[in-house]
Amino acid sequence: MSKIFIDACFGKETPYTPVWMMRQAGRYLAEYMKVRAEAGSFLDLCHDPKRAAQVTLQPLDIVGVDAAILFSDILVVPDEMGMDLSFVGGEGPKFSDPIRTQADLDRLIGGEEVADKLTYVYEAIRILREQLDARGDEKALIGFTGAPWTLATYMIEGEGSKTYAISKKMLYANPTLLHSILAKVTEVVKYYLEKQIQAGVDAVQIFDSWASAIEPSRYDEFSWKYMVEIAEYIKSKYPHIPVILFPKGVTAFIERGLVYGNFDVFGVDWGTPMALAKAKLGERYVLQGNMEPFRLYSVEATTACVEALQNIMEGKRHIFNLGHGILPDVPVENAKHFVRECQRVSKIDI
Amino acid sequence: MSKIFIDACFGKETPYTPVWMMRQAGRYLAEYMKVRAEAGSFLDLCHDPKRAAQVTLQPLDIVGVDAAILFSDILVVPDEMGMDLSFVGGEGPKFSDPIRTQADLDRLIGGEEVADKLTYVYEAIRILREQLDARGDEKALIGFTGAPWTLATYMIEGEGSKTYAISKKMLYANPTLLHSILAKVTEVVKYYLEKQIQAGVDAVQIFDSWASAIEPSRYDEFSWKYMVEIAEYIKSKYPHIPVILFPKGVTAFIERGLVYGNFDVFGVDWGTPMALAKAKLGERYVLQGNMEPFRLYSVEATTACVEALQNIMEGKRHIFNLGHGILPDVPVENAKHFVRECQRVSKIDI
Numbered sequence: 001m002s003k004i005f006i007d008a009c010f011g012k013e014t015p016y017t018p019v020w021m022m023r024q025a026g027r028y029l030a031e032y033m034k035v036r037a038e039a040g041s042f043l044d045l046c047h048d049p050k051r052a053a054q055v056t057l058q059p060l061d062i063v064g065v066d067a068a069i070l071f072s073d074i075l076v077v078p079d080e081m082g083m084d085l086s087f088v089g090g091e092g093p094k095f096s097d098p099i100r101t102q103a104d105l106d107r108l109i110g111g112e113e114v115a116d117k118l119t120y121v122y123e124a125i126r127i128l129r130e131q132l133d134a135r136g137d138e139k140a141l142i143g144f145t146g147a148p149w150t151l152a153t154y155m156i157e158g159e160g161s162k163t164y165a166i167s168k169k170m171l172y173a174n175p176t177l178l179h180s181i182l183a184k185v186t187e188v189v190k191y192y193l194e195k196q197i198q199a200g201v202d203a204v205q206i207f208d209s210w211a212s213a214i215e216p217s218r219y220d221e222f223s224w225k226y227m228v229e230i231a232e233y234i235k236s237k238y239p240h241i242p243v244i245l246f247p248k249g250v251t252a253f254i255e256r257g258l259v260y261g262n263f264d265v266f267g268v269d270w271g272t273p274m275a276l277a278k279a280k281l282g283e284r285y286v287l288q289g290n291m292e293p294f295r296l297y298s299v300e301a302t303t304a305c306v307e308a309l310q311n312i313m314e315g316k317r318h319i320f321n322l323g324h325g326i327l328p329d330v331p332v333e334n335a336k337h338f339v340r341e342c343q344r345v346s347k348i349d350i
Numbered sequence: 351m352s353k354i355f356i357d358a359c360f361g362k363e364t365p366y367t368p369v370w371m372m373r374q375a376g377r378y379l380a381e382y383m384k385v386r387a388e389a390g391s392f393l394d395l396c397h398d399p400k401r402a403a404q405v406t407l408q409p410l411d412i413v414g415v416d417a418a419i420l421f422s423d424i425l426v427v428p429d430e431m432g433m434d435l436s437f438v439g440g441e442g443p444k445f446s447d448p449i450r451t452q453a454d455l456d457r458l459i460g461g462e463e464v465a466d467k468l469t470y471v472y473e474a475i476r477i478l479r480e481q482l483d484a485r486g487d488e489k490a491l492i493g494f495t496g497a498p499w500t501l502a503t504y505m506i507e508g509e510g511s512k513t514y515a516i517s518k519k520m521l522y523a524n525p526t527l528l529h530s531i532l533a534k535v536t537e538v539v540k541y542y543l544e545k546q547i548q549a550g551v552d553a554v555q556i557f558d559s560w561a562s563a564i565e566p567s568r569y570d571e572f573s574w575k576y577m578v579e580i581a582e583y584i585k586s587k588y589p590h591i592p593v594i595l596f597p598k599g600v601t602a603f604i605e606r607g608l609v610y611g612n613f614d615v616f617g618v619d620w621g622t623p624m625a626l627a628k629a630k631l632g633e634r635y636v637l638q639g640n641m642e643p644f645r646l647y648s649v650e651a652t653t654a655c656v657e658a659l660q661n662i663m664e665g666k667r668h669i670f671n672l673g674h675g676i677l678p679d680v681p682v683e684n685a686k687h688f689v690r691e692c693q694r695v696s697k698i699d700i
Contacts, residue, residue, distance in 0.1 A: 162512050165677065172648040215620050215642040251601040252623050270565050273602050292565040298522040327515065 005067040005140035006202055009242030009264050011286050011317050017310070017346035018066035019339050020142075022246075023325030024059040025071045028332055031058050042087050046073050049123035056128055060139050062332065064339045067140040067203075068128065070196075072121055074146030074207060077188060078155050080117040081108040091159075098158030100166070102177055110184045115191035122199035129200030143201030145192055147208035147247070148185040148230075149223035155181065164213040171214070171222055178222065186226045190233045197238050205244040205267070206230060212249025212271075219253050228261035235262045244288060248324060254280050270323025274312045282317060290323040291338070296330045302338050310345040320346070355417040355490035356552055359592030359614050361636050361667050367660070367696035368416035369689050370492075372557075372596075373675030374409040375421045378682055381408050392437050396423050399473035406478055410489050412682065414689045417490040417553070418478065420546075422471055424496030424557060427538055428505050430467040431458040441509075448508030450516070452527055460534045465541035472549035479550030493551030495542055495580075497558035497597070498535040499573035505531065514563040521564070521572055528572065536576045540583045547588050555594040555617070556580060562599025562621075569603050578611035585612045594638060598674060604630050620673025624662045632667060640673040641688070646680045652688050660695040670696075 005018045026032055032055050039045035045052060056071045075093050079085035083095045099105050128141055154160070156167040156178075170178045193204045206227050214222055224247065231243045246267030253259065254272060259281055268277045268289035277287055291309065295301040309320065320342035326335065355368045376382055382405050389395035395402060406421045425443050429435035433445045449455050478491055504510065506517040506528075520528045543554045556577050564572055574597065581593045596617030603609065604622060609631055618627045618639035627637055641659065645651040659670065670692040676685065 160512075162510075168644040169647050169677075172644050172651045212621065216623055249621075251605070252621060252626065255601070255605055255626060256623060271562065271599075271602060273566055273606060276602065276605060294518040294522050297519050301522045327519075 003138050003140045003202060005138075005319070006242060008319050009203055009244070009286055013348075015348055016343050017313070017315050017318050017320055019320035019342040020065040020067040020069065021059070021063075021322050021326045021335065021338070022069070024063065024065055024069065024335075025055045026326060027328035028326055028330045028335065029055075029058055029062060030332075031055075031062060042073070043085065045071070046076055047120045049120050049127055052120070052124040053127040053131065056124070056141075057131065063335050064343075066138070067142050068132070069142040069144060069205070070121070070125060070128070070201065072124070072144070074144070074151060074209075075154060076118060076121065077114070077146065077185070077192060078108075078151055080114050081110065081185075081188065083108065083155060093154060093160060095155065095158045098166075099152075099155045099181060102180060105177070105181055105184060108184070111187050112191045114188045115195050118192060118195070121192075122195055125196060125199035125201055140202040141200065142203045142205055142244075143193065143196035144205045144207060145189045145230075147206050147211070147223060148182045148189065148226040149214065150208050150210045151185050151189075152178070152181045153210050153213065155185075164210060168213060171218065175222075182222065182226050186229055190230050193230065193234055194237070197234070197241055201241075203242040203244060204234060205246055208245070208247040211247035211253075216250070216252035216256060216258070219247075219250060220258060223247070224253070224258075224261075228263070231261055231263040246288070251276070259285075265319065267321070268323065272323075274309055278312060286317045286319065287313065288319040289321050291321070293322045293324050293326055293330075296322075296326065296334045296338060299334060299337050302334065303341050306338065306341040306345055315346045315348065353488050353490045353552060355488075355669070356592060358669050359553055359594070359636055363698075365698055366693050367663070367665050367668050367670055369670035369692040370415040370417040370419065371409070371413075371672050371676045371685065371688070372419070374413065374415055374419065374685075375405045376676060377678035378676055378680045378685065379405075379408055379412060380682075381405075381412060392423070393435065395421070396426060397470045399470050399477055402470070402474040403477040403481065406474070406491075407481065413685050414693075416488070417492050418482070419492040419494060419555070420471070420475060420478070420551065422474070422494070424494070424501060424559075425504060426468060426471065427464065427495065427535070427542060428458075428501055430464050431460065431535075431538065433458065433505060443504060443510060445505065445508045448516075449502075449505045449531060452530060455527070455531055455534060458534065461537050462541045464538045465545050468542060468545070471542075472545055475546060475549035475551055490552040491550065492553045492555055492594075493543065493546035494555045494557060495539045497556050497561070497573060498532045498539065498576040498580075499564065500558050500560045501535050501539075502528065502531045503560050503563065505535075514560060518563060521568065525572075532572065532576050536579055540580050543580065543584055544587070547584070547591055551591075553592040553594060554584060555596055555615075558595070558597040561597035561603075566600070566602035566606060566608070569597075569600060570608060573597070574603070574608075574611075578613070581611055581613040596638070601626070609635075615669065617671070618673065622673075624659055628662060636667045636669065637663065638669040639671045641671070643672045643674050643676055643680075646672075646676065646684045646688060649684055649687050652684065653691050656688065656691040656695055665696045665698065 052071045153167045243263040244265040248269040251272040266285040270292040402421045593613040594615040598619040601622040616635040620642040
């Protein structure tokens, strides 16, 4: 059966513009909180294929989005490289031994060996594939990974950071070490996405959540080229699988005409005007995004943005989404309103 | 005596392009750390006019910059409005009672009454004015304030924030309250800058450090127009005083052609390419910035950036600076190298 989301990723005409939300399987859903409580910690839920599959499907049924994105966390990759991930209550992720030297990096395992350890992810995908096929509907399943730069910042800082001070210092003072880290992560991520595809995802997205931490003139060298390398690897082996790249906060990189690579969909963050993204990228890539997630606190602001996006994109080569993840305290009714509005404004009467 | 920095702010030809660094009176200087230790806490140093004046002058003599910026903190304004500022060790600023309702806001004092309480700031300026005049050199003294939006985020969140979640939720869900906060802060800030000028500063800068938290299509409504209102007030009464606006992280706002207002210098953050800023703003405003501060960890990366900026700006309508504050662990030799390089590449042989 033809999936509207996959068709849209390839720029084909669809009955309406599909919509999903980053972090849509999350805390704004009471149903998610229930399963999360049963599972234990956040990381326990990531490691529990049945429950991960369960929360992955919730937004399809509750909110009505057109694609499911696998419930997981980008940091399972460095964790399985040997970095001892933990989530300290209310404070976010921690790695006990951050990577600051070549010797630190050499202690980590790499390549396919790491990808082979992420069995709980592939098991969740297999469960989801079976359930989605059994439903017989047109919903797609998206797999994902963090971009090498974003993963590297956590590995180097040892935790989430506001300034990325150690990573950025390394970028200028020891670029060789940073490239070694990025290359090792890139190798793992290629295998990781490939095994997600083999387990059954319909599309993959690479999240460069901390892209904005790198100045525009260095972004290609320290992040984008690695994302493109991964995309090229996937597209050469699995041309029927759409690849979505989402670098958050790269308006200048787009404006300067520096975006290149073999992939299908460009995710537009909320800080980049959609009209600018369309002018610079719209002919080469399908555009996904870009509503400011805080607009979901107001139904009026949500409708205004959905209508503006529809006016700019005209229902062509576009996938509705937020420009970053949905916030944990958004009323679920407002999320439903967003999805309904996207489908309403873009529906083609035939 | 003609001051090279002030001449440059008005677009006049100067013997070389002047340079200073945001947060130049700071922890990377051993001499600063000594005075800071004598003063007590960071806030004690802000409240101590003699020592504040002392650290303000240090970068002139040690690093060789062309302008001094008053040592102070943007949060003295909400503190004097009645918000009980404290700096919790290592964690940054805290306000015990954040502003979440109109009643919270109504409890704060406003207008000239607040500006009149900031006597320690004006006393530091008077000391500096006397000392700078006695030196008889060409160094300028810059006064400053936080922009209403940036100050409001601290007042609403109650502390520094990575997501500005409460402020941004208010922007969409209760814009009326947010505008009330912004209007009250704007009123105070007008008087505050005016009194800094009366005490003796040569120029003023408004820092909108968290400009990037607002989506481009709403930035004017919730921040820029208030900055312009303050600038207009100052320019109408003190046309000989240059006004510098520095909104950090507004590449799209610049690119869309949305910048307007009566002021002299636009501060360009490190995320906005200087060539873009020049193309969009260079004829209307003198441009200040925009080196990525982390480049200071590498003398090669510093020189490369200084030369690139000189090539773009050609020594015209430009002031060298960083695109954000200098980091606390930058080697002072590297800061000196930056200043020397700016003066070297831009020197006019006459």
